[in-house]
Amino acid sequence: MVRINIDSKEVEANGESTLLELARKNGIEIPTLCHHQAVTPYGACRLCLVEIKKEDETKLVASCTYPVREDGITVLTQSPKVNRVRKMILEFLLARCPEVEIIQEMSAEMGIKQSRFILYDNDDCILCGLCARVCEEIIGKSAVSFTDRGPDRKVSTPFNEPSEECVGCTACAFVCPTGAIKVEEWDEIRFIEKWNTEIPLQKCAKCDMLYTPANTPGYILSKMQLPENLLRLCEKCRRKSVAESLSNYDVTSKNVIIKK
């Protein structure tokens, strides 16, 4: 067990955990953009910087990737140094995406009215890589990843063309902190703008409602065992059909018997 001090609060870590996780568990808030508990931390946005002190040495680390291992370190999440650097990072982010609400809010909280930097080609994407991580680690598709480097770095599909791998689940859009991944639906098509990818939608076998991207049920079936006929139905019809099949059982009796 490791005992450390975060913002003059004594906390204990049982087992492997990062500074960020430990702080949050103890009710200490650290701002983050590129962190999501479902995927491996990546340390891209640097907003979660904290100052750690051991004896006389202090250093800034990204709390989302910093493992809690040493006893007796002191962590400051709001020190003047941390705030100065965090403010700077936010100013950069604000210059890059002046239209993104969460960045506006975070900047306002830090007392930034306007960024001192001007960027002419704005981009809502802050290159946190959450979309790529979720697609790889959770969905298991790796349809997108970082491409190019330096100022040209972006997240994209292979050859910047409509993705062949994408199943249209839009998990990427869901985790994107800035809303840079826009999804539209029209005429039996789901369109993910950022990946320039169109996915046909499938109709419910019973009620004809468009309810899922056409290749998703197949992909789900390949990953886990589920009754195939249920995946052909929309959520409502699925519930109905389960309820109907339950009505064949006498659920009030202790030994469930199938009614004739």
Add this chain to the structure above:
Amino acid sequence: MNVDLGKVDKLIDKYRDEEAAYIPLLQDINSEFRYLPRDALKRVSQKMEVPLSHLFRLATFYKSFSLVPRGEHEIQVCMGTACHVRGAPRVLNKITQQFQIYPGETTADQKFTVETVNCVGACALGPLVVFDGKYFGHLNLSRTDKLLEGYHEENKKSS
């Protein structure tokens, strides 16, 4: 363009048992074809069971990989500070005009690729051009002319 996938397979077999040997494999493919053909990347992705997006990430990250066919001869014009003040822009102009291409492009006959680099560490020789790995320093317009002519002649002879 048709890509000989047999060649790709051979290269893949060479690295089959090594874990995460994608970069050397891509390097071999790149030098075999003078670029990374799209079909070759797809083949690697299938056979090595690595997502295509990961290969694309590597291919676009490293400067030594190219996704478009490169010329037989590579001309790198140094545009670093020292070469720049010693007249590299004029040399570059000369070369791009001669071949009628922009830096970074390849001539239509697939013979020459011209690109700019920033300092190759031989500033005392500036302005400087690296032609197929050989350094040619102290260039001025007429010497550039000669350099290109020399290569043209050689090409004529060999073809």
